[in-house]
Amino acid sequence: MDQEFLDKIEKRRTFAIISHPDAGKTTLTEKLLLYGGAIHLAGSVKARKTAKHAVSDWMEIEKQRGISVTSSVLQFDYDGYRVNILDTPGHQDFSEDTYRTLMAADSAVMLIDAAKGVEPQTKKLFWVCHRRHLPIFTFVNKLDRYGRNPFDLMDELEKILNIRAYPINWPIGIDGHYKGVYDRLENTVQLFEDDTSHGANKLKSTTGSLDDPKIRELLGDELYENLCNDIELLDMAGDEFDLEKVKEGELTPMFFGSAMTNFGVQPFLEKFLELSPKPQPRALADGTTIDPENEKFSAFIFKIQANMNPAHRDRISFMRICSGKFTKDMQVHHKETGKPIKLAMPQQFLAQERTIVEEAYPGDIIGIFDPGVFGIGDSLSDNSLKLKFEEFPVFPPEIFARVQPKDSLKRKQFEKGVIQLSQEGAIQVFKQEGVGMESYIVGVVGELQLEVLEYRLLNEYRAELMMNTLPYSVARWVYAPDKKALDNMKGLDNGMLVYDKKDRPVILVNNEWSLNWILDRNPGIEFLTVPTDVEQI
Ligand code: G4P
Numbered sequence: 001m002d003q004e005f006l007d008k009i010e011k012r013r014t015f016a017i018i019s020h021p022d023a024g025k026t027t028l029t030e031k032l033l034l035y036g037g038a039i040h041l042a043g044s045v046k047a048r049k050t051a052k053h054a055v056s057d058w059m060e061i062e063k064q065r066g067i068s069v070t071s072s073v074l075q076f077d078y079d080g081y082r083v084n085i086l087d088t089p090g091h092q093d094f095s096e097d098t099y100r101t102l103m104a105a106d107s108a109v110m111l112i113d114a115a116k117g118v119e120p121q122t123k124k125l126f127w128v129c130h131r132r133h134l135p136i137f138t139f140v141n142k143l144d145r146y147g148r149n150p151f152d153l154m155d156e157l158e159k160i161l162n163i164r165a166y167p168i169n170w171p172i173g174i175d176g177h178y179k180g181v182y183d184r185l186e187n188t189v190q191l192f193e194d195d196t197s198h199g200a201n202k203l204k205s206t207t208g209s210l211d212d213p214k215i216r217e218l219l220g221d222e223l224y225e226n227l228c229n230d231i232e233l234l235d236m237a238g239d240e241f242d243l244e245k246v247k248e249g250e251l252t253p254m255f256f257g258s259a260m261t262n263f264g265v266q267p268f269l270e271k272f273l274e275l276s277p278k279p280q281p282r283a284l285a286d287g288t289t290i291d292p293e294n295e296k297f298s299a300f301i302f303k304i305q306a307n308m309n310p311a312h313r314d315r316i317s318f319m320r321i322c323s324g325k326f327t328k329d330m331q332v333h334h335k336e337t338g339k340p341i342k343l344a345m346p347q348q349f350l351a352q353e354r355t356i357v358e359e360a361y362p363g364d365i366i367g368i369f370d371p372g373v374f375g376i377g378d379s380l381s382d383n384s385l386k387l388k389f390e391e392f393p394v395f396p397p398e399i400f401a402r403v404q405p406k407d408s409l410k411r412k413q414f415e416k417g418v419i420q421l422s423q424e425g426a427i428q429v430f431k432q433e434g435v436g437m438e439s440y441i442v443g444v445v446g447e448l449q450l451e452v453l454e455y456r457l458l459n460e461y462r463a464e465l466m467m468n469t470l471p472y473s474v475a476r477w478v479y480a481p482d483k484k485a486l487d488n489m490k491g492l493d494n495g496m497l498v499y500d501k502k503d504r505p506v507i508l509v510n511n512e513w514s515l516n517w518i519l520d521r522n523p524g525i526e527f528l529t530v531p532t533d534v535e536q537i
Contacts, residue, residue: 002295005325005361008082009292012279012363013272014320016086016101018129019111020119024141028111028259029074029085035202035266036076036083073318073365075348081273084365088125096395096445097303099128100376100425103392104302104320104365107135107276110252114140114147118160126161133249136163137272143171143178144258151233157252164251166241168271169264170230171256173223180205181256181264182227184234185241185271189215189227192263203262247277279363282322285388290323292362297324297332298381300389301374304424305367306460315420316347317370317378322389324382326360333386335379343380345369376425396475396529397428397443400508401450404439406464411438417461418442422501427453430498430506441498441508443475472496472508474515476527480505485525491518504531 019025074085086105088098102108108129110122118126129136140153150171157165169181172189180191189212193204208215210231216224245251253275257264281289282300290298299319306315326346334341346357347367360366377392405414418440422429427449430441444450450467457463472495480486486505489497494517495509507527509515515527 005295006293008361009363010278011081012084012361013081013107013276014084014086014105014279014363014365015107015109015276016088016098016105017109017111018088018098018102018122018125020113020116020121023111023113023116023119023122024259025088025111028109028139028141028265029087031259031262031265032083032085032269033074033076034262035269036078073367075365078269078273082361082364083273084363086365096425098125099395100302100392102128102132102134103300104318105134106278106280106363107137109272110136110138112138112140112153114142114153114256115145117148117153117156123160126163130161130163130249135246135249135277136252137276138165138252138254139268140254140256141259143256143263144261150230150256154238154254157254163249164239164245165254166239166246166251167234167254167256168241168275169255169267170227170234171264172219172227178256178258178263179219179223181267182210182231183267183271184231189219190267191215191218192261194261201262203266205266243275246275279322283390285390290385290387292323294323295325296382296385297326297330298322298379298385298387298389299326299332300380301376301378302392304370304374304376306420306424315370315372316367317374318365318367319380321360321362321364321366323362326357326364326366328356328358331383332380333383334373335381335386335388336375337373340383341373341380343368372420372423375423394428394531395445397445398473398475399445399447399450400441400443400470400472400475402439402441402468402470403453404466406466408438410463413461414457414463414465417457417463421453421456426456429501430508432496432498441470441496443508470496470508471510474509474511476507476509476515476529477531478505478507479526479528481524485522489518489525490521494518500531502531 017025017029073087076083086101088101110126112118112122126136138157140150150167154165154167157163168185169183171178172182173179180189182189188207188209190205190207206218219227239251242251246253255264255268255271257268259265279292281291283289299321301317301319303318304315328346329342329344331340331342345368348355348357348360357366377389379387379389381387403418405411418429421427428443430443432441442453454465454467457465478486494514495507498506498508500506507518509518519525519527
């Protein structure tokens with residue numbers, strides 16, 4: 001096998017940062033880019049930060065499409081590594097997007113606010129990673145101000161998330177007097193120098209061993225004693241470091257730092273690159289896997305973003321390369337349509353700039369202009385492979401609305417918009433039997449998604465919406481032994497039978513009680529939280 005190809009795989013890292021809003025994901029991402037040399041002064045990525053609370057902020061961001069383009073994936077090089085950071089939306093209403101993004105990652109960095117510990121959104125995202133056996137690295141942020149005791153935080157990971165933590169480095173001086181870190185694997189102390197750039201520049205630091213008199217002098221007696229005591233306690237009571245357990249997602253390497261002041265960012269980045277996995281094999285629909293080292297190309301689509309540039313109605317599909325080498329303009333097989341497709345105009349995103357990709361390797365993410373043929377989860381591969389990747393998880397929506405265009409002359413635009421947004425995975429679309437194209441039922445997980453639908457249909461497709469929220473909050477895919485059982489379903493006065501985009505029957509009801517009411521009256525019928533042909537995550 002081509003050694004250069006193997007080396008490229010060995011040096012690739014593709015990961016996502018998961019956190020509760022406000023823990024500092026945008027700031028940390030920016031600092032990683034700063035250390036990777038992709039930006040020269042921190043502060044420039046800040047503008048792309050997605051809105052956390054209000055739709056209006058989100059819209060503002062959408063207006064700056066050129067910036068949000070880069071938010072799908074950021075790439076930089078560091079010390080021979082090619083690093084791909086997958087961006088995950090901060091708002092919980094878009095958690096479905098996050099789940100899909102995690103399908104493209106080989107590991108995750110869990111960011112925790114030192115004062116707040118494990119928060120609800122952290123918990124939710126952690127479980128998704130955990131079920132997928134993704135290795136999780138923990139970065140405890142905001143050490144520059146008052147935070148909780150690091151031992152307590154370790155304990156919290158164990159109690160709430162049920163994962164053991166191994167602190168790779170340990171903070172020296174807490175409660176806002178954070179001076180540096182002790183590296184437990186190297187037995188070295190790194191002390192950071194304060195600077196006046198408020199984190200805009202890289203930090204200077206001094207590194208030395210714990211018994212170096214200069215380090216002891218710089219630390220002062222009290223901090224030195226405290227550190228020695230902490231290390232002794234950790235070595236005595238803590239876990240052994242076991243990389244295999246990390247790879248299985250059973251042990252999380254833990255780091256402490258402050259993204260804002262850059263404290264601890266570089267030691268984290270270096271250790272993370274060293275310990276995190278290279279691109280991993282990917283599961284196929286037939287239960288087998290494909291290895292990245294396979295020389296034949298394969299990739300799957302995990303994100304679609306339409307109209308990123310309002311001047312040209314473009315739609316970009318993002319794919320993760322799973323095996324083989326990608327070369328510009330190559331022709332591949334698209335499993336879902338059974339047709340060959342030329343991957344023209346491939347793009348990569350280096351910090352703020354889009355560049356045309358000549359070649360890319362397993363683990364890399366590239367975006368290609370999509371004429372409207374791709375859907376989330378689609379498989380692309382060499383003509384001799386024609387493989388299909390495992391299905392993406394589908395989430396049962398919890399909020400439903402009937403939508404139709406206000407002006408019936410705008411029906412075409414309306415329909416195009418609704419279909420495209422469903423292909424992007426922004427909404428799920430259902431049809432009622434006997435109802436034509438004039439209205440759809442849309443299902444979403446979060447309220448904000450409906451507002452985004454309304455906004456985007458108006459702004460991108462010039463179609464004003466009429467939207468009636470439906471009184472349902474539970475959706476179940478229906479398994480019926482035959483079509484007759486479905487047609488004769490009883491008890492539907494408490495619900496509605498609709499069909500998803502693959503024509504699979506789905507029942508909408510307002511509560512679990514109604515589900516049971518219908519179940520009782522229809523022996524042989526089953527209700528499933530995921531489509532019959534999809535494995536639940
Ligand atoms: P998010 O993407 O996870 O939502 O978080 P983001 O980076 O936007 O950070 C949320 C807030 O936390 C920001 O403050 C940011 O400056 C602050 N922050 C991030 N890292 C650190 C850190 O290491 N220490 C401290 N003390 N604060 C940190 P903000 O007031 O909301 O915004 P801004 O005015 O600073 O832009």
